[in-house]
Amino acid sequence: MSEEQAAILRPETLVEEFKKNGVTHVITIPDSETNYLYELMMEQPWLDIIPTSREGETFSIALGLSVGGKVPVCLIQNTGMMESGDSIRGMALDSGFPLVMVVGYRGWTRHGVITDSAARYTEPFLNAFRINYYLVESNEDGKRISTAFEEARVTKRPVAVLIGDEYHGFNR
Amino acid sequence: MISAADVFRVFQTHRDKAIVIPTGTSGRHWRDFSTNEKRDLTMGGAMGQTTAAALGIALGLPNEQVVLFDAEGALLMNLGILATIAGKQPQNFYHFLLDNECYATTGGQPVPNAKNINYAGMAKEAGYTAAYSFDDLETFGAQVGNILNEKGPVFIAIKVIPEVENEPIGRRERRPTRNRAETIRDLRAELGIA
Numbered sequence: 325m326s327e328e329q330a331a332i333l334r335p336e337t338l339v340e341e342f343k344k345n346g347v348t349h350v351i352t353i354p355d356s357e358t359n360y361l362y363e364l365m366m367e368q369p370w371l372d373i374i375p376t377s378r379e380g381e382t383f384s385i386a387l388g389l390s391v392g393g394k395v396p397v398c399l400i401q402n403t404g405m406m407e408s409g410d411s412i413r414g415m416a417l418d419s420g421f422p423l424v425m426v427v428g429y430r431g432w433t434r435h436g437v438i439t440d441s442a443a444r445y446t447e448p449f450l451n452a453f454r455i456n457y458y459l460v461e462s463n464e465d466g467k468r469i470s471t472a473f474e475e476a477r478v479t480k481r482p483v484a485v486l487i488g489d490e491y492h493g494f495n496r
Numbered sequence: 497m498i499s500a501a502d503v504f505r506v507f508q509t510h511r512d513k514a515i516v517i518p519t520g521t522s523g524r525h526w527r528d529f530s531t532n533e534k535r536d537l538t539m540g541g542a543m544g545q546t547t548a549a550a551l552g553i554a555l556g557l558p559n560e561q562v563v564l565f566d567a568e569g570a571l572l573m574n575l576g577i578l579a580t581i582a583g584k585q586p587q588n589f590y591h592f593l594l595d596n597e598c599y600a601t602t603g604g605q606p607v608p609n610a611k612n613i614n615y616a617g618m619a620k621e622a623g624y625t626a627a628y629s630f631d632d633l634e635t636f637g638a639q640v641g642n643i644l645n646e647k648g649p650v651f652i653a654i655k656v657i658p659e660v661e662n663e664p665i666g667r668r669e670r671r672p673t674r675n676r677a678e679t680i681r682d683l684r685a686e687l688g689i690a
Binding site: 333349372374375376377378380381382384385386387388389390391392393394396410411413414415418419420 | 552554577579
């Protein structure tokens with residue numbers, strides 16, 4: 325694999341991490357940059373995709389699935405995560421079940437100034453809820469997804485994976 | 497309009513082994529009629545989100561009949577859930593709506609457009625398999641058994657008499673009840689889920 329390839333986060337990496345960690349359901353609102361990931365997930369016979377109407381639903385559906393012994397993941401964008409505040413509080417944090425939330429880090433860049441308020445408030449939002457998070461920008465960061473799953477299982481809390489490669493990795 | 501207690505009294509005779517999730521002010525009456533407490537779930541925690549949690553249970557336990565007693569104020573907070581549920585077509589999901597036309601727990605203020613919303617119509621047009629509306633006990637009692645034998649997702653809107661609470665929350669009578677974690681623990685034990 326070339327350096328350029330390694331620097332890109334491939335959707336297959338996420339799907340492989342989901343499978344490795346026994347994920348059964350992905351509850352999602354796709355954002356504009358993740359269509360290939362969505363198509364790839366739909367092709368997996370072991371994975372059930374639940375499209376939702378608003379991001380707050382994803383955490384509540386995840387709670388219900390966990391009651392039934394399933395392993396859900398919430399896949400949303402940072403803007404939707406902020407909309408979900410009361411659901412994260414009342415349905416995820418207060419229930420105390422393991423949950424990985426994969427969050428598209430819209431507007432984030434490590435080069436220059438962040439101008440998108442969606443990015444500026446993402447980490448302060450997670451810190452306010454005491455939710456730990458891992459930044460994933462490339463394939464090399466993929467193993468951090470398993471780290472997040474392990475932490476969620478041990479702590480029985482939500483753990484976030486921030487996808488910081490929104491503008492390149494998921495595009496064809 | 498029907499009293500919520502009468503709705504539950506009639507429903508209980510058709511419940512069989514269904515998992516029942518009551519919510520809202522009207523839903524508190526369920527505990528007076530349930531005869532299978534281990535299959536009763538409390539899923540409240542964020543207003544408007546119990547519906548989504550009930551969908552998750554229906555999808556996670558596809559071999560169990562799942563019955564939600566929703567409230568219209570809560571449903572209005574997240575109407576998009578109707579499309580989410582219809583999109584997944586859970587055949588084991590029965591979505592009752594106890595519509596008292598108001599926020600009873602905060603003093604009885606009307607919900608928006610309280611008397612003119614066709615909730616069953618919304619559910620049907622969103623893609624539920626079937627949807628019904630009831631405002632008298634006799635008709636409800638005559639049909640509920642057959643409705644529970646239909647393939648879901650089915651929506652059942654029922655006009656219920658509001659039971660408005662005006663006492664400050666701290667002075668309201670608290671009846672012994674299991675909390676959410678306890679109901680989840682008991683259901684999982686009942687179903688043999690580790």
